Amino acid sequence: MPDPRSVPAPVIDDAFDWAATPFGAAAAWPSALRTAAGMVLHSRQPMCVMWGPELRLLFNDGYRTLLGARAHDGVMGQPFRAVWPELAGPVGPMLDDALRGHATGAVEDQPFVFHRNGYPEPVHVTFFTSPIHADEGRAAEIAGLLVTCLETTARVAARRERDDAMERLRLLDEIGEATRVASEPRAIMEEATRLLGEHLGVTRVAYADLEADNDRFTIRHDWRVPGAISTTGVYSLDLFGSQATSNLRIGRTLVISDVDRELAPGDGDGMFNSIGIKAIICCPLVKGGRLVAMMAVHQAHxxxxxxxxxxxxxxxxxxxxxxxxxxxxxxxxxxxDRHKSEFLAVLAHELRNPLAPIRNGLELLRLGDGGREQVARVGGMMDRQLSHMTHLIDDLLDIARVSSGKIVLHRELADLKRIVSAAIEGAMPAIGAAGHDLAVDMPDAPLPVDADPVRISQVIGNLLTNAAKYTPRNGRIRVAARVEEGTAVVSVSDNGIGIPPESLDAVFDMFTQVARHTERSNGGLGIGLSLVRRLVALHGGTATAASAGPGHGSTFTIRLPLADALQPAADAAPAPPLPAPAAGRPLRILIADDNVDAARSLADLLALGGHDTRVAADGAGALELAAAFHPDVAFLDIGMPGMDGYETARCLRGLPGMQSVRLAALTGWGAAEDRERSRAAGFDHHLLKPAVPAEVSAVLAAA
Structure with a gap:
């Protein structure tokens, strides 16, 4: 018997012995049904004929793809419901109605689970049906159905993917709109986690930041369904097992579908189960090569x-x-901006405080009888206040140099114990004035460090004066030094006002004072601790703060790398004394400064020593005076308008007979590059304003 699928449709009736097939006797088949069968068997489209009340199947090769393993020859002629029981419910009634002539057309994208290729497979199918009528004379009777069956799984998947993509975009837009106007991070976390959790239908969504040690993370907020526990808190990344740790640290999303199956016992499963997680997506965020944040989606099953x-x-x-x-x-x-405004207010306050006693002292000198005791007392007071102002200005300059990377360390192998002792000596006036008790605990052995002794002494001095300021009168201050694992450690403790836990790191920020008290007029500018941390960092060390809270005192600790052992040092030879000016020989001194009061007061001071002085208010006036005066020494202000001090110095050196004049710069700038510029301009000395009398005397002695 020939295969009907190999016979052209026009001759199928002649070539095919219907009586020998399981399809029924040839005489029982109307010609229209036989013609339809020939068309189906000849077509490459997935088509079939269903005939009779039982809707028996005659199908082609294209249809075999849908049937899968069931497409064997024994299926031919079997009822539709027996071959495809999964379609009987959704499609059977439609086919029965079509057979009765009540409905024809298409049933689109019906979802089914087909058992083909040996396992269940979800597919979508669209059916197109057309009636096959009996022979002429019985037109109302329908003998069967011509069915074209197309699998639309890919089309449905593409449409679903498009719809899902649109839904994801709508969700992202909704999150963006909800967080666009948020003014704090928590509001962003709340909205984003809620919207994502509701969209995915999960148990919990948590957002976490990584701590500075890159090991612990803090869950700031989690959205969760009713009944689910909150997971906010601090965790170690290692608690969640090796898979979580290795994935997240390199920025790879952690995906677990079943905690109990995919994680080895003791490798994170216990931690996940303790917070009710059976499946998780944890997405890390890596910025600059460092894990900074992550979002986790939790499912309870x-x-x-x-x-x-x-x-x-x-x-x-x-x-x-x-x-x-x-x-x-x-x-x-x-x-x-708030810190800047606060700093400017404090700066004005701190600079005005010393000016008040200085002005009062001047008034006392003007109105008093000028007795030596009164002059000594007032002069001492004014000198202390001037020193305080100078210290404030020096701190400002130092923090500017450190911030811009212009500070230069003069490092040497030094004993940290000696540096601490020098710092204590410098801070004792402030400690003693407040009546504090100072305890010092130093080891017997030296503490060798490779450091700039002046800068480290400045660091420890700042910590000591800070303790003196913020400890109530008659308090206790303790300085201790020790060695810990190859590191030299110095701590300064007090029983003062203390620091709130949340401010322990902030105290090292620029222009920050945790507790400003109006009664503390010497509170400073809030840059001392920032300078401490930055100077210590330049030495490869660290500076930290600790406190049990307000009212419980504070401890500031610096750590510096230990150096090789100190070499025994020979007794240093005393510095040679500065040469004194020749006895009975007054000097001709020129002073140029656009601050007339500063110039005249310095001239008057020098005149008391028997020197002959001239004063100019600008560079041009200084050159005019020098041409006739021929000074031995000239003090030149750098910041004069028009012709500045550098240009004045160069021109002065060019005047006849002025090559040997001793030039001293007066300036508020004292960085290394400022001093180098002074030397290049021809200055012999570089004095910072206000110049102390000893420095002025040294200039005169050198002349």
């Missing part, structure tokens, strides 16, 4: 995550971070 769900979580965490960084940057700018 096992769940197979799709690629689209992973992409959605990754997109949400990226957008959340962008919004949070925007808010934090805005907050940082506002905070910096």
């Amino acid at each position: 096992p769940r197979g995550w799709t690629a689209e769900e992973l992409a959605l979580v990754e997109a949400v965490v990226e957008r959340c971070w962008a919004h949070i960084e925007r808010v934090r940057s805005t907050e940082a700018l506002r905070e910096a």
